[in-house]
Amino acid sequence: MDKKILILFILFVSTNVTAGFCGGTTPCNCGDVIMNSTVLTKSLTCNGTALTIGNNNLELNCNSNILGTFTHGNGIGIKIDQKSNVTITNCLFESQGNAIYLINSTSIELTKNAITKNDFAINIQTSNQIIITQNTITDGQISNHSNQGIYIVATNNTIIEGNYLENVSIGINLVETITQAINTNSSIKNNKIINTAMGIGGTIKNSLIEDNTLFDLKYSGIYLKGENIVIKNNSIKKINYDGITLTDTKNASLTENKIISCEKGITALAINEKLTANKNILCYNKIDINNETSGAIGVNNTCNTPNNWNDETTKGCTFQCKINRPPIILYTNPNNNPNITLLIDRNYTFSITADDPDGDELYYDWFFDDKPVDSNGPKYSFTYSKDLAGRHQISVIVSDSIDSKNVTWKIAVQKNKVIWDFPRRP
Structure with missing residues (x-):
């Protein structure tokens, strides 16, 4: 082989497989490990993992640059493994298997990112003190149930707030492990989930779901099991199946939720201990409350079509739904x-x-x-x-x-x- 050709071939291979260190004033390229806080200066289209966080106590600001992949559904945008005090912000992700993959890490903030056409937009495994705010996640394939918006496994002290999710399979999925390690102390507030298969699902403990909007979903709005769960003041409309389903649950509270135009408003299954439902508005559903357990009580609810449900002071619901007036x-x-x-x-x-x-x-x-x-x-x-x-x-x-x-x-x-x-x- 000609020596010039051989030298060019070696240089070409080395520039495509060798990862370097970046951060601070050193710009980042595909496959690099970020060691210091940095602002991304260009978009990257990569094979494999685009960028890896290699140190604690840093911030990556993508400055609205895109992290993409050559092959749809493969690779990772940003990987964070066993790190702490890291912020990822202003990043645009396209077409990875995982846009953000986070495992065994603590005190991580993911904020103001836009993620589209990914199998897992945000994938978090066995971590602690995670903040996920003001992200936009869109355009997964809702027929493919591997596609997830925010996917969290056995993670504690998570704040999920102010995110917008549309056209993904499951908006927020809270998953327990094979050994039954579950998500605890989750706060899920002020998120908007539209045109997904399911809105919020999984297993949680000691958690709050409040002020979320779920609209036009193909299956269920909220489908949960666990214990010590508060579901409060959520707007759930136009759901093909149940607005809220609780199963295998201990000590759950449903308060001031508005559930409209679903197959069933609330379904209670196999409640092992008390379910309290107070001041919910459940109207224009085929069945407003479907109670299949003896462990549920409530008062001051509004509904017209209960099944096996009575408020404490009356048969059925305390208040009746008004006749709707069209636009x-x-x-x-x-x-x-x-x-x-x-x-x-x-x-x-x-x-x-x-x-x-x-x-x-x-x-x-x-x-x-x-x-x-x-x-x-x-x-x-x-x-x-x-x-x-x-x-x-x-x-x-x-x-x-x-x-x-x-x-x-x-x-x-x-x-x-x-x-x-x-x-x-x-």
């Missing part, structure tokens, strides 16, 4: 004329103003020719391209999660007229 369409822009003509290569905005007479939150689903589009507010903006010339329709469904109203615009998309300006004879 009201106030006006649309453009006006809902039978036919609207649009020109290609121009930007258009359709909007709708609606009100709910009961003060319920409204949700908007937009469609182009009956196919969902990426807009979930009262406006839909787009630019028509030339391949869309012809007749179409734009529609929106406005829902309070119980009743809905819809508006449809029929449109004709036309090519721009060409004006020919022939030269005049002199």
Whole structure:
């Protein structure tokens, strides 16, 4: 072999497999070990593990740079093993097997990261004092049950607060080990979980689940077992199965939760010790409370369709659900004329103003020719391209999660007229 070719080959191999140290003023590359606090200066697309935390007491600020992989579903974005006092912030992760993999570590903060198209967005194993706040986790494959948003195994003293999770298999999964080590002292607050298979599930002890929003889930909202669990003031709407299911549970408290439009609002299974349900609003579910245990008591709940449930002072629930009043369409822009003509290569905005007479939150689903589009507010903006010339329709469904109203615009998309300006004879 030619010596020049051999030297070039050796240099090429060494630059692709040799990991170095980075941090401080030393920039990071694929496979590096971070030894000091640093701000990432560039995006990295790597095989294997992109970056490893190699020291305690440091912060990695990705400065909105992307950590990605050449092969979807493989590799790790950031690995933290047996470390303490580490912060990971402002990172964008795409397409790894694990965006953040954390094991046997203490006092770790994961904040303001955006994670998309990962099998495990945040994977935490047997750790302590973990803070997970203000992260955005989206676009897993909800048909693939290996896809997880926040996945936590046998970890103590965890704060999960202010995160947004959409279109993953399980939003927050709290897992016990084979030896039945479970998650303890978890605080799960102010998270928003939308369009997942399950919202919050698993096994916990001495934990609080409060002020979370769960909407449009394909299976269950909250499905838990464990002991000393407080579930308080959560909004759970439009769930295909149960809003809240508790099984094999000791000393659980359900208070002031609002559970609307589910198959079953609350299901209590095999409660070994007391379940207390007070001041919950359970309305417009097929079954509001499904009680299959003798260990449940409650008072001042609101429901219409209980199964084997009585509040302490009355048969069924203390209060009855009111008749829901559907949303009201106030006006649309453009006006809902039978036919609207649009020109290609121009930007258009359709909007709708609606009100709910009961003060319920409204949700908007937009469609182009009956196919969902990426807009979930009262406006839909787009630019028509030339391949869309012809007749179409734009529609929106406005829902309070119980009743809905819809508006449809029929449109004709036309090519721009060409004006020919022939030269005049002199």
